[in-house]
Amino acid sequence: MTVVKDHRRDDLRDEFPVGMHVLAVDDDSTCLMILETMLRRCQYNVTSTNNAKTALNLLRGNKNKFDLVISDVQMPDMDGFQLLELVGLEMDLPVIMLSVNDDPKMVMKGITHGACDYLLKPVRIKEIQNIWQHVVRRKTVDSKERNKTSNQDKAKVDSNESGSVATGNSDQIGKSSRKRKDEDDDEENDNEHSSSQKKPRVVWTVELHHKFISAVNQLGYEKAVPKKILDMMNVEKLTRENVASHLQAFFLTLLL
Incomplete structure (x- = not known):
């Protein structure tokens, strides 16, 4: 083959x-x-x-x-x-x-x-x-699932041949499942903690983006700096850092 x-x-x-x-x-x-x-x-x-x-x-x-x-x-x-x-x-x-x-x-x-x-x-x-x-996490989970299935199939074969399921394999599968569940619970708790620590983010809606583009066009690319754009947009709670990040992303499109 x-x-x-x-x-x-x-x-x-x-x-x-x-x-x-x-x-x-x-x-x-x-x-x-x-x-x-x-x-x-x-x-x-x-x-x-x-x-x-x-x-x-x-x-x-x-x-x-x-x-x-x-x-x-x-x-x-x-x-x-x-x-x-x-x-x-x-x-x-x-x-x-x-x-x-x-x-x-x-x-x-x-x-x-x-x-x-x-x-x-x-x-x-x-x-x-x-x-x-x-991608790594998906491949790792798939690999664990394949190993688990393989162990279960092997246990069934041993059971058919000897008339009983191998206790060692059964215990190992149980320990592996419990360990995996504990790891998943820990990861979920870590993710929740991490999410709670994130700072509020500005959502760039279509309307907000249009205001940004209008300000950039009025200033011109050479003079379009975050502080001047922020002043022209005059949007409550919008910060210089928000504008600077969006300006950087906008200029990336000009490289294409």
């Missing part, structure tokens, strides 16, 4: 997370360009589309090509939750949701539908740098 090796996967293990292949989906062309630029700066391979149905076709036609999907929630043809559900049913890929909506109900909907993360726009480069952890 001839064994065909996936050399792309071998290369990925050697260089990971460099070269990780991400499918980016967003119907907003500006947001998509910013996301794609950030992904490439993190040395990920990127395929982008502004259409969720096209994204689904790409995934179905190239099941071994992609490692992770990042999708906007609000899209006209098929929203991000529908795409998330279909990816979960048809293929084993981690999916990250993007949205300007920070409503806890929306976040909960994304997580309960199977999203591995829910990021608020405008997404930050540090968040993009760390998305590889979801």
Whole structure:
């Protein structure tokens, strides 16, 4: 029997997370360009589309090509939750949701539908740098599940041959399950603690972004500094740091 090796996967293990292949989906062309630029700066391979149905076709036609999907929630043809559900049913890929909506109900909907993360726009480069952890976590969980199934199958075979289940294997499976549950509980508590420590973030709505663009255009690119933009926008609770971060993301699109 001839064994065909996936050399792309071998290369990925050697260089990971460099070269990780991400499918980016967003119907907003500006947001998509910013996301794609950030992904490439993190040395990920990127395929982008502004259409969720096209994204689904790409995934179905190239099941071994992609490692992770990042999708906007609000899209006209098929929203991000529908795409998330279909990816979960048809293929084993981690999916990250993007949205300007920070409503806890929306976040909960994304997580309960199977999203591995829910990021608020405008997404930050540090968040993009760390998305590889979801690929590792998915592969680790899959590996544990395969080992667990293998141990259970072996226990059944031993039971059929000897008339009894091997107690050692059964105890080991039980300990492994309890240990995994404890680790998952600890990780969930850590995530909750980390989330509670995060500072409130400004959500850059379409209206707010338009005010930002208007200020930049009036000042001109050479004079468009965060303090002057902030003064012209005159938006309550908006800080110089918020404007500086958004200005940096905006200028990234000019590099394309």
